[in-house]
Each structure stands twice: as structure tokens, then as C-alpha cells.
Amino acid sequence: MKKIYFKRMFSLVLLAFLSACGGSADDESGVALCADGTTTKSAGKQGACSHHGGLAVTPTPVPKPTVVPTPAPVPVVGSSAGLWLGKTTENRSITSLVLNDGTFYNFYSVAGNPNKIAGVVQGAGTASNGTFQSNNAKDFNLEGYGILPAFVSASYTVKSAFSGTVAYSDSRFGVTSFTSSYDRDYETKPNLTNIAGVFSGVVSTSSGNELATVNISAAGVITGSGISTCSISGTVTPRPDGNVYDMVIKFGGSPCLFANQSLTGISYFNSSIKRLYAAAPNSSRTDGVVFVGTKF
Structure with missing residues (x-):
């Protein structure tokens, strides 16, 4: 043994x-x-x-590390985001776009005339628990009042209602109230083929208004000119978060107010009435350009 x-x-x-x-x-x-x-x-x-009949001795396998793929980032959609259509207490029609990052463009008409744009209130705000606030709004007024600082305070119900006030820093302009409802056209996927065409309308800056023609190609390329012979070029790009297009406009030389400058903004095309809304402030938001035109 x-x-x-x-x-x-x-x-x-x-x-x-x-x-x-x-x-x-x-x-x-x-x-x-x-x-x-x-x-x-x-x-x-x-x-x-x-x-x-014996015991085989085999090496202990070394486990390989598990590779966990990094998930793609999920875009956060602001609860106040959307296309909001409504009116003010002065009987002005409003077409308001609130983006998922809180940036907003509120186009408003001449009182009693929804087909003529009188300005756009633009800025950035925060949304939380049904309340929207912005302390840096600028009213790019096209009725001769210039650029007016303002505060926006509103309440909203997701994809239902958006109502509040615009209070101007200059007390002469007081407070304007508005009510609006959510429009599901915001959920339509933006398409360059859809927005492509020739638009005739009015372009406005701090120097005044003039008739202009703008062409958007199926590739998103912008060309256009006004009766002053000021010419523009640029691009529109569909945004991923709503029926809105990012827009870059480059101006030609003299007699353009923004000669050889580029402005960045947004555009929205209402296909049911064939109307294009476009706005782009300058970098300091002391001026800008607004265009509203109809496809023909």
C-alpha cells in the first residue's frame, strides 16, 4: 500500500x-x-x-470579457415642444414653433389680418411641470417699433394647449396675452421634396420690407432676390425633432443690409396653405431677417 x-x-x-x-x-x-x-x-x-478511467487534467479556461455595446443616445423631446396655432388679445394670429431645446419662434400677424406678418418673437426658454418661462425674448417687430426685449410666461398641456403672456421691458407696450392649441403637423417628418419650390412673399429687416422671390431646390439649396436687387443663397436642412428646417442664409454684397454675412435660423412650411415661414436673427440678436411667402 x-x-x-x-x-x-x-x-x-x-x-x-x-x-x-x-x-x-x-x-x-x-x-x-x-x-x-x-x-x-x-x-x-x-x-x-x-x-x-483516469481523471483528465485540462487547463481552466480564461473567461472572455463580455462586450456591452454602447446604446445610441435617445433624443430628449421637450414637453412644450410643438407647433402652436392661436391668437392674441389684440386679434393677431400666431404661428408659434417651440423646439425641443426650448428655442422658440412666434410669428404674429397684423391685427385682424392673418395673411400679413407683423413680426416674430424669438428666444429660448425652459419648460417644467406645465410652466414655460423665457427672460431673453426679443420681438422683431415689423411695424416700425424695432427690436423689443420681452419676457414670456406661459402654461402648457403636452400636445394640447399653450397659453400665456408676453410682457415688454418698455412699459409703453404693456403685456400681450395669447392662447394657442397644438397642431399635429409638427409631427410630420420634414422632407426636402415637400418644401422645394418657388415662393413669392415679403422679406423684412430693420431697414424695412420688400417683395422677394425665394427658390428652394430638392437638395435644400436656397437662392433668391428682392426688388432692391439684394441676393441671397443658403441651405435648409430637416431637423430630427419636428416639422422644422434649420436654415443658413448668406447675403450678397451691396445693397444688402447684411452684406456678405451669414445668418442662422429656422423655416417651417405649412403644406396645407403652401406658406413658408422663415426667420434668422443675427448673432447678437439686434437685428434679423423674416420672410413669409407662398409657393406658386
Whole structure:
């Protein structure tokens, strides 16, 4: 018994030593040494021990790290985002776009005439729990009052109603109240083929208004000119968060007010009435350009 015990112990120690050194307990004739101290002839070596009745010694596999793919970012849509149509207490029609980052463009008409734009209130606000606030709004008025700083305070119900007030820093203009309802056209995917066409309308800046023609190609390229011979070029790009297009307008040289400058803004096309709304403030928001035209 002692000899058998010694023989098995010696075999196990030898096997462990060879395994640690990266060697093999086999001789050149293909004899495999099994963990129970027995031997067997086999080209399969470790596999032969298991069939021979011994315990095959196999290396412990090293687990490979699990690769977890990084999920694509999910866009956060602001709860006040949307296209809002309504009126003010002065009987002005409003077409308001609130984007998912809180930026807004509120086009308003001449009192009693929804087909003539009188200005656009633009700024950035925050929405939370049914309340929308903006302390940096600017009213780009086209009726001769210039650029008017204002505060916007409103309450909203997601995809239902958006109502509030515009309070002007200059007390002469007081406070204007408005009510509006959500329009599902905001959920229509913007399409360059849809917006492409020739538009005739009025372009407005702080220097006044003039008739203009704007062409948008199916590739989103803008060209146009006004009766003053000021020419423009630029691009429109569909946004991923609503039926709105990002817009870049580059002006030609003289006699353009913004000669050789580029302005960035947005445009919205109401396909049911074939009307294009576009606005772009300058970088300091001390001036800007507004265009409203109809496709023909």
C-alpha cells in the first residue's frame, strides 16, 4: 500500500510540476500519464485518460470579457415642444414653433389680418411641470417699433394647449396675452421634396420690407432676390425633432443690409396653405431677417 501510495503521489507531483512549466507528461512514443498514476498510449493524450478511467487534467479556461455595446443616445423631446396655432388679445394670429431645446419662434400677424406678418418673437426658454418661462425674448417687430426685449410666461398641456403672456421691458407696450392649441403637423417628418419650390412673399429687416422671390431646390439649396436687387443663397436642412428646417442664409454684397454675412435660423412650411415661414436673427440678436411667402 505504501508503495502504491508513494507511486501515485509521485505521479501527481510530477504532473503538476510539468503543467506549471508548460510541459507535458508524455514521452515521445505517445504515452500519456494520467492523474491516477496510470498510463495509456494515445495520440489524443488528455482525452485518452478520460476514456481510460483516469481523471483528465485540462487547463481552466480564461473567461472572455463580455462586450456591452454602447446604446445610441435617445433624443430628449421637450414637453412644450410643438407647433402652436392661436391668437392674441389684440386679434393677431400666431404661428408659434417651440423646439425641443426650448428655442422658440412666434410669428404674429397684423391685427385682424392673418395673411400679413407683423413680426416674430424669438428666444429660448425652459419648460417644467406645465410652466414655460423665457427672460431673453426679443420681438422683431415689423411695424416700425424695432427690436423689443420681452419676457414670456406661459402654461402648457403636452400636445394640447399653450397659453400665456408676453410682457415688454418698455412699459409703453404693456403685456400681450395669447392662447394657442397644438397642431399635429409638427409631427410630420420634414422632407426636402415637400418644401422645394418657388415662393413669392415679403422679406423684412430693420431697414424695412420688400417683395422677394425665394427658390428652394430638392437638395435644400436656397437662392433668391428682392426688388432692391439684394441676393441671397443658403441651405435648409430637416431637423430630427419636428416639422422644422434649420436654415443658413448668406447675403450678397451691396445693397444688402447684411452684406456678405451669414445668418442662422429656422423655416417651417405649412403644406396645407403652401406658406413658408422663415426667420434668422443675427448673432447678437439686434437685428434679423423674416420672410413669409407662398409657393406658386
